[in-house]
Amino acid sequence: MKVLTEERQTIILAQLAKNGVVKLQDLVQELDSSTSTVRRDLQELEDQGKLVRVHGGAKEITTLQSEPGIIEKSTKNVHAKRQIAKLAVQQIQVNEVVYLDAGTSTEAMIPFMDNLDSVLVVTNGVQLASELADINVKTYLVGGELKNTTKAIVGADVVETIKNFRFNRVFMGVNGVHPKFGFTTPDPNEAAVKRAVLAQSEVGYFLADTSKLNEVSFAKIADLENGVLLTDETDQTILQDFDQVKQIMEAEK
Structure with missing residues (x-):
């Protein structure tokens, strides 16, 4: 059963919150989706200001003063x-x-x-x-x-x-x-x-x-x-x- 776009993106953001970074191929396997579909999701989330894409995946958005406790x-x-x-x-x-x-x-x-x-x-x-x-x-x-x-x-x-x-x-x-x-x-x-x-x-x-x-x-x-x-x-x-x-x-x- 295919995962809907909103569900996929929720999972992506959850993984990002947990790890600070997500890798494209890991997401493809976890979401059981094509590489092009996951890339599209990452692009949409970046356009929404929720992550930044990097080589092979995406990262959290951070600032120069970001410091987790x-x-x-x-x-x-x-x-x-x-x-x-x-x-x-x-x-x-x-x-x-x-x-x-x-x-x-x-x-x-x-x-x-x-x-x-x-x-x-x-x-x-x-x-x-x-x-x-x-x-x-x-x-x-x-x-x-x-x-x-x-x-x-x-x-x-x-x-x-x-x-x-x-x-x-x-x-x-x-x-x-x-x-x-x-x-x-x-x-x-x-x-x-x-x-x-x-x-x-x-x-x-x-x-x-x-x-x-x-x-x-x-x-x-x-x-x-x-x-x-x-x-x-x-x-x-x-x-x-x-x-x-x-x-x-x-x-x-």
């Missing part, structure tokens, strides 16, 4: 975040000092870190510090102003504290990854902390699911060349514009 973030792209998190943890070596910034992408790393008791973790995430303590990972929580929406500790005190540390690796969430504008986030205070951390690290990793690619937020963290992108995106036509990429398929090796 931690509750909303925790329900989006859960599977992708777990895959990226697994790949991230595989980069950590024995006895290293690691920084995890506050966020749901880095929080997803913690279940894979229960055998890393020789690692020291520094974080500005209150929730992350608690969960790391639960699995007996030695953790240092930096002090400063607590940002209610993301549960991140930010501000000048954090930046000054970070300058006294050195890290083997840092892992950071990001709201936008763009070939021209680099890694970005909506909040200048969080961007300042991320820049300070990156400056004190041997290597910096940015965890970004496919919905973050080709997006731009208000505050710049760094150029693409200054970090390694960890992503679930596998389409090489999309990834060709990004430097230093590690994909989730590597986590299965």
Whole structure:
């Protein structure tokens, strides 16, 4: 039984709200419709201002200052975040000092870190510090102003504290990854902390699911060349514009 146009578009928007991005071929299978029909639906929804079409699918409409709260973030792209998190943890070596910034992408790393008791973790995430303590990972929580929406500790005190540390690796969430504008986030205070951390690290990793690619937020963290992108995106036509990429398929090796 064919799905009506209104029903198809309702399903598309529901998937978009859940994941932040939808892929054309996934929609074709789920809706049991032709590629041309789904493309037409995406075009109509874009004309209505409900999404923006991208290569191979569509994304949510975002602004430079868009910043979902931690509750909303925790329900989006859960599977992708777990895959990226697994790949991230595989980069950590024995006895290293690691920084995890506050966020749901880095929080997803913690279940894979229960055998890393020789690692020291520094974080500005209150929730992350608690969960790391639960699995007996030695953790240092930096002090400063607590940002209610993301549960991140930010501000000048954090930046000054970070300058006294050195890290083997840092892992950071990001709201936008763009070939021209680099890694970005909506909040200048969080961007300042991320820049300070990156400056004190041997290597910096940015965890970004496919919905973050080709997006731009208000505050710049760094150029693409200054970090390694960890992503679930596998389409090489999309990834060709990004430097230093590690994909989730590597986590299965």
